[in-house]
Amino acid sequence: MEPGEVRLDPVIHAQARLRVMTTLAALPNEDRIAFGRLRELLDMTPGNLITHLRRLEEAGYTDSVRTGSGRGTTYVALTEEGRAAFDTYTRQLRALLDPVTDGEGP
Amino acid sequence: MTEERTSEGPSPSPAEMLAITEQQHQRTERALDVSPGLLFGTWGLAWGLGFGELYLTAGPDPVLDVPFRYALSAFLLLIVGAGVVTAWHLAGSLRGLRGPAQRSGAMYGWSWTLGFVALGMMIGAVGRLGISDEVYAMLWTSGSGLLVGTLYLSCGALTRDWLQYGVGAWILLVNAIGAFTGIPHHYLVMSLAGGGGFLLAGVVFALRGRTRSAPFPGKGGVALKGGR
Numbered sequence: 001m002e003p004g005e006v007r008l009d010p011v012i013h014a015q016a017r018l019r020v021m022t023t024l025a026a027l028p029n030e031d032r033i034a035f036g037r038l039r040e041l042l043d044m045t046p047g048n049l050i051t052h053l054r055r056l057e058e059a060g061y062t063d064s065v066r067t068g069s070g071r072g073t074t075y076v077a078l079t080e081e082g083r084a085a086f087d088t089y090t091r092q093l094r095a096l097l098d099p100v101t102d103g104e105g106p
Numbered sequence: 107m108t109e110e111r112t113s114e115g116p117s118p119s120p121a122e123m124l125a126i127t128e129q130q131h132q133r134t135e136r137a138l139d140v141s142p143g144l145l146f147g148t149w150g151l152a153w154g155l156g157f158g159e160l161y162l163t164a165g166p167d168p169v170l171d172v173p174f175r176y177a178l179s180a181f182l183l184l185i186v187g188a189g190v191v192t193a194w195h196l197a198g199s200l201r202g203l204r205g206p207a208q209r210s211g212a213m214y215g216w217s218w219t220l221g222f223v224a225l226g227m228m229i230g231a232v233g234r235l236g237i238s239d240e241v242y243a244m245l246w247t248s249g250s251g252l253l254v255g256t257l258y259l260s261c262g263a264l265t266r267d268w269l270q271y272g273v274g275a276w277i278l279l280v281n282a283i284g285a286f287t288g289i290p291h292h293y294l295v296m297s298l299a300g301g302g303g304f305l306l307a308g309v310v311f312a313l314r315g316r317t318r319s320a321p322f323p324g325k326g327g328v329a330l331k332g333g334r
Contacts (some may be wrong), residue, residue, distance in 0.1 A: 025131075028205065069303065
């Protein structure tokens, strides 16, 4: 593919992580989602989701909060940086596709 | 450009990625959003059938000859049923969420429960003063209309949703004016104008939800935002 000068964020530009980011971006600004429910919405195995979340967390796009002592629940949310990166990514995707779909989409 | 190759194989094209993100966005919204269409439809049915059934069994020459006690029980059963559907739907969409939007959703859900419990207790207390079945029926009918109308009005005000605000105002108006028609007739008013109004609002919400093109990239509203 020939995306020109546009360089898509490699952290987000992978199917699984894009889906994680999309799901988290759909939450209201300050809300968090439990790991289990996030996994349900994504149909991912726990191990798979943990791997991708770790990668996103390393990039500073998500952060996790563990509640309760011992085996508490982990709640995940996008950071401000993550939300901005996601918005940029989707804008870039649209920009890449706009000339191609010309006359078709809105 | 350095392509990131992870376990899920080669990176798809931008078009595929856009489709993936849009699909996931819709899936998330469907799971998290409270559907006003479903809730209005549920309450429209409960009121339409419940008040309709009360009307048909009330008065000196009823269409259906059923004792008031049973007719009222059936009505309350329908209302409780609609309440259970509402609570189940709200709890399902808020499950696993934490934060301000989740909290306000839960608080709003509880205000319905608290309101109806308080209404029931108040009517029970008034009943101890010795009131006729007709007054009892009027209290339940107009009391629940007042409560539901006010709750929709405040939800519409807080979410700046004119349709919900309008539904609340409509219910308040229909209830306040209809009460003057007296007891069997107020049932009919609440069944047709109240229940019918809910059903109409449900249809409008459902159509509005369908025409809404994925507002992307966006922060889908959870809970009270009623979509968009």
